Amino acid sequence: MIIAKLYYSQPWLRELDTRITSQREVEGKYLVVLAETIFYPTGGGQPHDLGTINGIPILDVFEEDGTVFHVLPEPLEGSSAHGVLDWPRRLDHMQQHSGQHLLSAIFQDEYGYRTESFHLGAEYCSIDITTPDLTRQEQLAAEARANELILEDLPVFTYTLQPEEFGQVPLRKIPDLPGPLRIVEIQGFDYSPCSGTHVGKTGQIGLLKILKAERYKGMTRVYFLCGGRALEDYRRKHEICSELVALLAVPEGEVVERVSADLERRKELEKLVEELQGELLELRARELVSRSEGPFFLELPEASIPEAQRLARAVLNLTQALVVINLGERLVLAHNLPAGPNLGQLIKDQAQPLGGRGGGSPTAAQVYFPDPGRLQEFLGVLRQEIAGKS
Ligand SMILES: [Zn+2]
CATH class of the missing domain: 3.10.310.40 (Diaminopimelate Epimerase; Chain A, domain 1)
Known part of the structure; x- marks a missing residue:
């Protein structure tokens, strides 16, 4: 059965009234299928959505043969369902995922470094790019370019391409799968086959910050944060910095110098x-x-x-x-x-x-x-x- 995946057609929809089409118990949990859904199932490197159905918290969402299953800890009564999306979580995923498209496109276009894998976790986001040596200069330039493109507020949209149409757009890579492809386009800039959810305009990514880059299996793993995560990271780091400024009683710009001098002094005292x-x-x-x-x-x-x-x-x-x-x-x-x-x-x-x-x-x-x-x-x-x- 094919159900309407509203997380694709209306990724900003946060609530839904619909029908329960099936429900069955598996090992003490209930797998619920709805006539249409706003809950994204795990896939394409993006974690599943959370939220509630008729007030009951969703534990997991997964897709099997085109059907989206919502895993609940208890059964639903009746035949109608009211779904409420955990919107902060979804928006966070859309920001990180869209930022990844942007960053991967920049590394490939400017330096020829392809992205081999993408991780979107609760703790961090990273991509592995095909260079063993990413210079500090390249890292800073890529970050600056990403933030320029965020400011340009480019539209992001999706469409389906049939195999005979693949040649019509400059696809980054053509997956080894038969059949049509869902393309996510950052207008005129990037065309990537992807099954995730994304922001509607690059401005909604808000901000992209590269945290660090390290060698990984002959490639470079680039850690980055977007949007709310980047702001939260800034808030936390600013707090640490403010505490250090107060403790050391020096201006922010002198904190490192002061700590270095104190460490040197400690060695002498020891x-x-x-x-x-x-x-x-x-x-x-x-x-x-x-x-x-x-x-x-x-x-x-x-x-x-x-x-x-x-x-x-x-x-x-x-x-x-x-x-x-x-x-x-x-x-x-x-x-x-x-x-x-x-x-x-x-x-x-x-x-x-x-x-x-x-x-x-x-x-x-x-x-x-x-x-x-x-x-x-x-x-x-x-x-x-x-x-x-x-
Ligand atoms: Zn994507």
Whole structure:
């Protein structure tokens, strides 16, 4: 059955009163067919419309053999249907899709880059064009040209061409399909076979902004936004920029310079902190060595592993001793005694049977205990081992 596709003939129609021609249940959902419809089904790179029928939200719209099915979560009563289109969503799709025609035509006409695919998603729109190297200059020029054509407010219209008429218009590509083609023409500028919905004049695209271009499978993927999406993107970016201006207390034009300078300053400060930490560790080591000959058993639950290792090295630079630093769940061990214990071996023989995980060389090692009781047990063993050696 062929039903009237009003989304083609009247793409600005937002409400519809019509008849329900069939309805059936499939896996708990209801597939409804109407005598005519304003709801666009997924196809041609464009997502399906949403909206309501008799107040019930539409979950999906798809087309099969020329019939448009509206998927509803519950059945419709009676035989008449009142459809209401989610207009902001449709207008958004028409703006992105029409902008894509414009941008693809510009890349092809000005640079010879064909469009191989088009993505219209909730998050972003993109086209893949046949060049591995789109220059920044080409990108900016294409964007400027697109916005010129939007300002020119060129009419956009559709018609059907029979195969024998294909030669009458400069089609970008002829699809490998038999039968007639639906052509979307941007007056005198672009002729593309397409099954989507489009604006009536290029001015309704409003604005086209290219966000970025990146290499993709030997081509370039160009990300762009049109109309309301571009405005929303501008609003969001302006908000971020305004917050930065307020936080940094500099004019907008100086934000990047200021952040770069602050990052540079941060690097210098981090280097300074590291130097001061080193000096502090050195002082701490001197204080420890001045008070005792070792072995040094230290409790530093707040310290990191690199800090503990640095402290141990600082102590061993000053004296011959064994250093054991307890970080809470982990021990860092080191010594420089000529006849000191083999730390790596000790961990293997004594700590691992207690559930300790770790190891090391004869003079430097570390071990982690999931159970703090076992860590204390190992410390006891270690003290005995040292007492026996001395
Ligand atoms: Zn299209």
